[in-house]
Amino acid sequence: MTIRVLIADDQEMVRAGFRAIIDAQPDMEVVADAADGAEAVALTRRLRPEVCLFDIRMPRLDGLEATRTLLSGANDSGPRIVVVTTFDTDEYVYGALRSGATGFLLKDSGPTLLVEAVRAAADGESLVSPSVTVRLLERLSEPASQGPPPEEVLTERELDVVELVARGRTNAEIAEKLFVSVSTVKTHMEATRMKLQARNRTEIAVWAWEHGVVG
Template identity: 65%
Template sequence: MPIRVLIADDQAMVRAGFRSVLESQPDIDVVAEAADGVEAVALARQHRPDVCLFDIRMPRQDGLHATRLLMGPQASHPAKIVIVTTYDTDEYVYEALESGATGFLLKDSGPTLLLEAVRAAASGEAMVSPAVTVRLLKHMTRRPNTAQWKKAGLTERELDVIELVARGKTNPEIAAELHLSLSTVKTHLESIKLKISTRNRVEIAAWAWKNGVVD
């Protein structure tokens, strides 16, 4: 079945451009478009898309608030949301990820990264534009908090995996660097998510930088 996508942006030309790129692919189908955040939330609840693409600045309700509504504890079907915006300020990126967004993409990233972000979100992975990833996460750095590591019950190998995730490594790259099988890496990631209460790779990376796993 194709990946079902909702596009929310207040500019009709942007929505049309995204639709054109996405529907050029046989495995992606745009099921709805919204021109503001209120409409985006309503359509997401109605259509239950696999992936939502939300702009930040939209009338009536911005994309960040819409994300919080769809990812909150009362959400019966939490969405996989990728923020696609012109604005890459650290505050926006951090708030998007804290609100539960699966990814953060700049509008000028190009069609290839847009498609990669949609497919990554649909498969439970996350993508943040390379232009902002390292800068964002470094701003989250605090002094090493080994008490948090111990409290979470993380193993040394799990900390190794967390560090590589925070540095933007893919599962195959982590497997190669740590001399592990791909299935073992995936098992470690599932264990890590449970132990530190995160939902995806972006949140794992944010946790790593916050707690000084990487410097």
């Protein structure tokens, strides 16, 4: 199955570079590119790509607002959005993931990580640039101010899965760690997503760090 990708960035050279990298992959194709956030939203709604690569600073509508617009109330029916930017401030990283973005990538991460991020997003996995992961998790480790304790929300096995998700493990790695099948992990993930009303595994990971599930 070919992963259909949409690129949104206000710099033509960046769009051309990303297109060359993506189109060179045997399992990917760029279906469109946009120079601003408003155009990106319109094209995404019309073409329905599996994965979108959004810059943050764009004319008319920035990448964070475009992400919120597309994913508000979308659950699993919306596209997977990876924010790709030059800026790695806490505000942008946290804002992107809170808006529902599946991943956060710096533009200097290189073509290999870009391709991995697209494949991960298409599979429902999260990929955050290693250089910002530690700082992000430190911020998310501050406990939430309200809500029931995690053990009253999820089962013990669901908490085991969520902890590994928050540590960046893939479904296959979680299955190996817990000695269960990948389909069992997916079942726990879906049950967890429904209980937490989370749109994706990134929001599940955010919940885990905020509620002290990760020790």
